[in-house]
Amino acid sequence: MTGETTRPVGTTIGEDGVPVAQTITSPTDDKVRAQCKTLPHTVVPIVFVPGIMGSNLRDKQTKKNIWGLNSVIGMLFQWGFRSSGTRQSKLDPGNAEVDPGGAFPGKSATVPNAAVAKDRGWGTVAKMSYGDFLRWLDNSLNSDFCNSIVQGDDKSPWADFQDKDFSKEWGAEKSFTSLTDAESNQAWNNFYCPVHAVGYNWLQSNGQSGKDLAAKISEIIKTWADYEVGGQKPYKCEQVILVSHSMGGLVSRAATHPSYGACASSVTGIVHGEQPANGAAAAYHHCRSGYGGMTGIVLGRNAEQVTAVFASSPGAMELLPNANYPKSWLKAKDTSGAQPALQLPNSDPYEEIYAKKDPWWRLVDPAFIDPAGTYKKSGTDPWVAYATNLAEVGAFHQGLGTFYHDPTYVHYGASTGKYSAWGDLVWQSSTSISVGQDALLAAMPSDGSNPVTVLGMKFEIVDPQSVGYLQPGDGTVPVCSGEAPNLQGGGSVKQSFRMQGFEHQDAYNNELVRNATLWGIGKLLQQAKVL
Structure with a gap:
């Protein structure tokens, strides 16, 4: 009632996280009402x-x-x-x-x-x-x-x-x-x-x-x-x-x-x-290089340690660039300033990059998929297991598409400098590339994961902070x-x-x-x- 006299009742947050009001009984002739504030219903x-x-x-x-x-x-x-x-x-x-x-x-x-x-x-x-x-x-x-x-x-x-x-x-x-x-x-x-x-x-x-x-x-x-x-x-x-x-x-x-x-x-x-x-192209990088610094000690210092988990984990693989990511994000070039000698994908990153077993620029080295022998013990070819996971990844990417719940609000990082990220992933050779794209595409690795030697040339993934390869981001997502x-x-x-x-x-x-x-x-x- 308006103007009614009330007495406040002590209220606390209870052990279950919900407010609790505690009071005592009063004589029947005491008409002052107890008042406590409650949460919205x-x-x-x-x-x-x-x-x-x-x-x-x-x-x-x-x-x-x-x-x-x-x-x-x-x-x-x-x-x-x-x-x-x-x-x-x-x-x-x-x-x-x-x-x-x-x-x-x-x-x-x-x-x-x-x-x-x-x-x-x-x-x-x-x-x-x-x-x-x-x-x-x-x-x-x-x-x-x-x-x-x-x-x-x-x-x-x-x-x-x-x-x-x-x-x-x-x-x-x-x-x-x-x-x-x-x-x-x-x-x-x-x-x-x-x-x-x-x-x-x-x-x-x-x-x-x-x-x-x-x-x-x-x-x-x-x-x-x-x-x-x-x-x-x-x-x-x-x-x-x-x-x-x-x-x-x-x-x-x-x-x-x-x-x-x-x-x-x-x-x-x-x-x-x-x-x-x-x-994010960083997912490709980590599969070929591992993680750096203190992070690498936990998440994997090299390609072998990262691939051992990544190739068996559809969730991790679903962070790879999908078909809606900008095309030609995987490149190979030298320091001459010429156009890249290799640019992928043209349309389908799953078929053109991730499913490739042999070329030097592949995502996954088959030798790194099953270090524990888990697939071998079950009679499963490790590459077949990886390919099965990859098919699940592609199906999820296609199924989710560009769907966003209505309504949605978004925030993301767009810093440069130390927070730049891999937008394009560039393999760079310190020597001139003397072969055409077809030969470079088909070439097998001689050794290494990153850097990798191929056709007598040494290719290494360029740091995203290098001049000419910057894309704003948050250090991970471009x-x-x-x-x-x-x-x-x-x-x-x-x-x-x-x-x-x-x-x-x-x-x-x-x-x-x-x-x-x-x-x-x-x-x-x-x-x-x-x-």
Whole structure:
């Protein structure tokens, strides 16, 4: 009632992450009502989907962790001295599953302990890559509301974005529409947004991971809709919002695609970050060269170590440039400045590059596919196994196509200098190329993977930072793939931000990226239905 005297009731965040109000009975002649503030009844969970290698994995049979990203030291200890054969046998897509037991990254607004974090799926993703972001996102969306419950404060998470134009600061590629005061209040007053995370088996095809994500989305929605306290079900939940990083974008798109997860009706919208939408030439590089520096100790120092996992993992292979990637991205040339002596593909990268077994510029060396003897023991030709995986990859790329859930928001890296990426992959010879394209195409390698000797010439992959070969990016995903959703997604993509100043894996620790993500969530909540 207007003007009625009330007494505030102390409210705290309970051990299950949900607000709890505690009071005592009063005499019947005491007519002062108790007053407590509650969460909105409509729950729209924010579900984070990580990038490749950003999900913790365990062995299906033993339940022992095989890939746990809790700390750099832990990863070095776990993988620093593993042989190619061990890598193949341990990281077998068919024997791996998501491990929910990752380290607790710490408390946040609605996650008071490790038990709630596990229930929210935080343990399925890499603490060292995403732990701080999950805590930041949950605090940003919910801490002011939780403070208002306890202390009487009340400030929308989007208050600082209201009626401001971030088009230049965030590099907007479409007409920028500010978040209005009305939109901020609509999102703040009507929706509770707890933060969840869903890891996936990044070794298997993203098509299957999309189906798995769709099943988890249904489970999350049911958990909130069925939540009961005092015999009542206080919350309504019908949809989630997805926030993806890197390959998680492919998984999220597959989850909402009618041929895979088919859960579009359960997803209000998606915020994609640093997605290799059409693949990345870096995947070819790593197969021929391994990874450099500290990363190489964990992910593979050379072609043999990387191929042992890559050739058996459709998920990893689906990061290769697909048919929508710019043509002629694989080149061979010398330092004379002449036109490349070799340029591929003309149309089909699967048939023209990935399926080639013998030429020196092939993706995979057959000798590196089965170091553990897994295929040999089962009577399977390793190259046939690889070709089967490749066919699955091509089918997924074709099936997903240029599909984007409506509505979608995008951000990606477009830095130069140290964050440049392989857009084209250039094999360069320090001596003049004395043969024509046909001879160079058909030539077999004499030795090496990178550099490789062929017809008496030594070819080496050019560093992307070398003059003349730069393409802006985030160190992994080149602009030609990061900008693809904006160019190919049509009306489903509502905004795309071309940003600078961060490296691929650490993107969600960048302030601009975080703010653009929070802004996107605010925009997507305008599409959510108040239940």
